Amino acid sequence: MPADLEAQRIVKVAGAQLGPIQRNDDRSSVVERLIALLRSAHAQGAELVVFPELALTTFFPRWFIEDPEEIDSFFERSMPSPVVQPLFDVAKSLGVGFALGYAEMTADGHHYNTTILVERDGSVVGHYRKVHVPGHEEHEPWRPFQHLERRYFEPGDKFETWDAFDGLVGLATCNDRRWPETYRVHGLAGCELLMIGYNTPIHYAPDPSQNRLAGFHNSLVMQAGAYQNGMWVVGVAKGGVEEGVDSLAESCIIAPSGEIVAQALTTNDEVIVADCDLNLCANYKNTLFNFARYRRPEVYGAITDSSAR
Numbered sequence: 001m002p003a004d005l006e007a008q009r010i011v012k013v014a015g016a017q018l019g020p021i022q023r024n025d026d027r028s029s030v031v032e033r034l035i036a037l038l039r040s041a042h043a044q045g046a047e048l049v050v051f052p053e054l055a056l057t058t059f060f061p062r063w064f065i066e067d068p069e070e071i072d073s074f075f076e077r078s079m080p081s082p083v084v085q086p087l088f089d090v091a092k093s094l095g096v097g098f099a100l101g102y103a104e105m106t107a108d109g110h111h112y113n114t115t116i117l118v119e120r121d122g123s124v125v126g127h128y129r130k131v132h133v134p135g136h137e138e139h140e141p142w143r144p145f146q147h148l149e150r151r152y153f154e155p156g157d158k159f160e161t162w163d164a165f166d167g168l169v170g171l172a173t174c175n176d177r178r179w180p181e182t183y184r185v186h187g188l189a190g191c192e193l194l195m196i197g198y199n200t201p202i203h204y205a206p207d208p209s210q211n212r213l214a215g216f217h218n219s220l221v222m223q224a225g226a227y228q229n230g231m232w233v234v235g236v237a238k239g240g241v242e243e244g245v246d247s248l249a250e251s252c253i254i255a256p257s258g259e260i261v262a263q264a265l266t267t268n269d270e271v272i273v274a275d276c277d278l279n280l281c282a283n284y285k286n287t288l289f290n291f292a293r294y295r296r297p298e299v300y301g302a303i304t305d306s307s308a309r
């Protein structure tokens with residue numbers, strides 16, 4: 001169909017970057033920050049706001065915590081929980097949808113690194129539980145700070161692409177963005193907009209030589225994923241120096257061309273906005289990356305993971 005006859009599908013999307021959340025910052029003060037960011041995004045015309053991973057608390061996997069009650073104090077037993085309800089209320093009153101990362105504790109005691117996606121009318125589109133859980137399981141005192149996500153979170157076991165915001169949209173979380181499979185699984189499902197919150201310490205203890213490349217790797221993986229799958233990618237940080245740990249900011253909105261169209265300039269609370277023309281995805285999905293025509297899954301299947309040998 002000629003492009004000019006196709007219904008326009010432009011979603012004005014905001015990335016709501018957070019600066020540090022310190023250990024003693026209570027959730028109500030954080031929710032006030034989230035609401036201020038959402039109001040600012042709405043004032044700029046946004047109808048979808050993407051918040052970071054674990055957006056309600058400090059990034060607690062940086063500590064080795066043994067007391068189960070203290071660990072559970074960082075988790076939400078419901079979403080919205082009472083303290084977060086005002087965010088849901090304001091968003092619905094403004095007709096703004098949002099993605100919010102938080103630590104989820106289920107009624108039967110399971111713990112996940114979760115993101116909820118809420119439509120403009122306040123309805124819940126879905127939940128995503130982080131699939132690629134990085135870091136380590138046991139206390140490693142040699143590290144200047146821990147990265148104990150594998151101690152505190154169980155992995156999720158599926159990626160989902162939903163029909164929402166006038167297109168096909170999906171969620172991923174932090175380390176997920178480093179794995180090409182994340183983008184390709186969503187790409188094969190036709191995803192046009194992938195939203196990714198992250199908390200990324202700049203210092204990478206297993207190989208500090210990578211520290212200087214933190215920003216480069218961040219944009220590299222998201223730009224590649226966007227281009228190779230013809231999708232918009234919105235990466236949103238909780239950044240700055242949080243409890244003494246310097247975390248990458250550089251939130252960005254990336255077009256299906258792979259171009260960065262908006263990028264945060266600070267390491268604090270900051271809103272970035274872009275008009276995401278979902279029809280632009282077809283320029284790539286229907287040409288270069290026409291999976292049905294050009295991909296060779298029958299060939300790829302023969303390639304096994306060398307580490308599995």
Ligand code: ING
Nearest residue numbers: 134174175198199200201203204
């Ligand atoms: N954080 C990091 C991420 O993948 C990490 C883990 C830190 C990887 C530093 C590499 C370097 O961005 C989370 N939360 O996954």
